[in-house]
Amino acid sequence: MPQLPPCYAFDMRFNFFRVGASVVALLTIILIITFAFFAFHSILTRVQGPGLFPTPSPIASPSPAVSALVLTEPDFQSANPRSLPQGATLTVSLTDSFPVPGSSTIWSTSSDSPSVLSPLVQSNPSPAPGIGDLPYSATFRAASAGTSVLHAHATRSCEAMLKSACPDWDYSISITVIAA
Secondary structure, eight states: OOOOOHHHHHHHHHHHHHHHHHHHHHHHHHHHHHHHHHHHHHHHHHHHOSSSSOOOOOOOOOOOOOSEEEEOHHHHHHTOOEEEETTOEEEEEEEEEEOSTTOEEEEEEEESOTTTEEEEEEOOOOOOOSSEEEEEEEEEEEOSSEEEEEEEEEEEEOTTOOGGGSOOEEEEEEEEEEOO
16 A cells, blocks of 8 residues: 655544544534533423423313303313303213224213202113214203212223223213302
């Protein structure tokens, strides 16, 4: 292998060290930016709570009184208390589902204080349509002033699965009846 003149050998070594120094400088900058981000995030978390941009949590206060109220599954999932004037009606509107043969979700509802929130009409469980959905509804009357907890229970069955892998769903929501 031919020998390079000393001036070329020096230039090649110099270029190698210059490129190496640039890579080290770039990695150092990336490390500093990463450290600064995590330090900023740590300070922000202590000031604002968890997460970089935390979402505000809803304030659980009773809703304003209305003469008729319809509750759906998202209402039960949020569990925000509701209020009704005495004599108003409350309708629960859910969906019984039968996605495949052998699987189903069938709803039922009840009030823990029937003297406050009395049941009027509840749709009877229908025979399974095979595959599809059926509406479920229950209507309650705000009979007297007080607070009642409305319970929604979904009996679930899942084809070829143990009950432990397909648990029932239970939701509760507090309903305050305001004297008229």
